[in-house]
Amino acid sequence: MKVTIQNLTKCFGATTAVNDFSAVIESGELIALLGPSGCGKSTMLNMISGILSVTNGKIFFDDEDVTELSPEKRGVGLVFQNYALYPHMTVLENICFPLEIKKVKKEERVARAKEMAKLVHVETLLDRKPSQLSGGQQQRVAIARALVKHPRILLLDEPLSNLDARLRIEMREEIRRIQQETGITTIFVTHDQEEAMSISDHIILMKDGFLQQIARPQELYDEPANCFVADFLGTPPINKTYGVVKNGQIVLEGDCVVALEAAKKLDEGRQIILSMRAEAIVVNGSDRLTEGIIDEVYVMGKEVLAYVQLGSRRVRAYVEADKEYNKGEKVNIGLKKRGVFVFDKETGERLV
Amino acid sequence: MNRLPSKNVSRFSFEKLKNRSEWLIYLAPFAVGVIIFTLYPIINVFLTSFKENFDYMTKEFSGWGLGNYTYVLQDPYFHQALKNTFFYVFIVIPVSTCLAVLIATLLNQKIKFSGLFQTAYFLPMVTSTIAVGLAWRFMFNYKSGVINYFLGLFGIDAINWLQVTTGNFPALCIYGVWAILPFTIILLLSGLQNIDPMYYTAAKVDGAGPIRIFFKITVPLLMPTIFLVMIVNTISCFKVFNELFPLFSGPGVANNLYTAVYYIYYQFRIQIPSRYGYATAAAVILFVIIFVFTMVQRFVEKKLKN
Secondary structure, three states: OOEEEEEEEEEEOOEEEEEEEEEEEOOOOEEEEEOOOOOOHHHHHHHHHOOOOOOEEEEEEOOEEOOOOOHHHHOEEEEOOOOOOOOOOOHHHHHHHHHHHOOOOHHHHHHHHHHHHHHOOOOOOOOOOHHHOOHHHHHHHHHHHHHOOOOOEEEEEOOOOOOOHHHHHHHHHHHHHHHHHHOOEEEEEEOOHHHHHHHOOEEEEEEOOEEEEEEOHHHHHHOOOEHHHHHHOOOOOOEEEEEEEEOOEEEEOOOEEEOOHHHHHOOOOOEEEEEEOHHHEEEOOOOOOEEEEEEEEEEEOOEEEEEEEEOOEEEEEEEOOOOOOOOOOEEEEEEOOOOEEEEEOOOOEEOO | OOOOOOOOOOOOOHHHHHHHHHHHHHHHHHHHHHHHHHHHHHHHHHHHOOEEOOOOOOOOOOEEOOHHHHHHHHOHHHHHHHHHHHHHHHHHHHHHHHHHHHHHHHHHOOOOOHHHHHHHHHHHHHOOHHHHHHHHHHHHOOOOOHHHHHHHHOOOOOOOOOOOHHHHHHHHHHHHHHHHHHHHHHHHHHHHHOOOHHHHHHHHHOOOOHHHHHHHHHHHHHHHHHHHHHHHHHHHHHOOOOOHHHHHOOOOHHHOOOOHHHHHHHHHHHOOOOOHHHHHHHHHHHHHHHHHHHHHHHHHHHHHHO
């Protein structure tokens, strides 16, 4: 099921939670709605499910306008953050409940529920009550309950936030597997970039109700549309330095001149942000774009992370593990093409 | 507190005594009250029920025995009282619980003026029983009462609620239901507010209508509270007594509204000289009945839970 969102806006009183949002979600994809807390991603999900009405704009499932339809008529399967399993029903009864409402015959609904239970690997827990299940098992049951009525799309609200770290990795792979096996268009909300990067086909990144970028995970990382996207993704966070374009070069705060090739194309005197990923900074390589001073060096297993003073700011850079660096040592700094971005300081818009 | 062994274990120390008995001081005000006003009377009632021909003034009695119990259990008035009490409980509890669940569910909706409705339903709790009882007398009036007028609108003949034995009991039950509704609604409303609204959303997304949600989600999740109010109300309904006075100023027409507690009151207060033995024996019997009922309810509740 292809989902098309057109100029969607949602206002709660004076606050605008989602602002003129447009996106197309291709059929059969696993989509992450990513963004910091309060960015409107859950509001988006609730509008797609029909729990929330829209203030403006339209939602289409394939060519059908579902904007005014109530949740049950949209045929969406919804998995809640806290799973919302009915505590007084057994696992089987929980999974059967959506079918019971649809007046599916008893034998058929039990058969379908069992089939779903098998898909999510809870077939041995059918007689238990939700309180007797672990968090991961509850999550599986919740997914089975959402899928049993064969919804057109599956929506998951922060599906992994209530699980511990180990279970989270297991469950995100499970979500991916279940999605692949059923081929259902799936949208899940998360604030965890790693979660979004690892399993989704496309990521929709939001901030303050505005769409920032829709892209494949790697593309989002390699080609951020703006400064926020670059900031939001990546561990360690991207190094952000402020400067101005002068004589075809970039002068960072603290009079650090960076002879960036791409700076020649920029307007003279423009205030910019130079963002560099830690792995894009080459210390004492063949290229010399600027100079820095080693401040601190941390050995973290296979990688060595150095803090380098660049003008008035400290940046993180991965350095070669077999070389020694001393505090206060002057080093040549080179920059790779990949992972170095220039943004406008005012708008955050990508320039290079 | 220092728990290390001390050299002065055997030596008396005021400090130590104070530490050890401190909890008693905190407990005392409540404990004294309970012992004097609850524990002592209970034990006294229990003992008195086995004293034959007990005279309250002289504290004399002819001997220990089951005489009081045999008398009470053979007394047709007591039979009548038990019958009335049981009927009262079996009518008022189901009716009031169902009504309260319904009203509480409605009050829990986001409706206009819900504050006004809540106040209206809780009013009986804060108004004087006697004053309200008088109002009910007017409402139950055979010729000019609003209840008969209302029934008349549906073509039902006027019922003589207060002056005829057949009208007495229904009137008592109606008044009884009305009197325990507010307390029941308050408890149920708090129970309802403890239900996570997410369950309703989940059911709605699956297309469940309001009636299905009510029976499949609301009622089962409210069950613990429903059982609580049923147990509390059953106990209080078995003790039906106060309700007799505002409406009938006594046990109804031709004494046909004897209840268990009224029987106790009658033996204790109306009879001259007072028959303490009979009164206490009846009280113990009532206690046993209530106890058994409460246990049965708790047993059923546990059974349902699993």
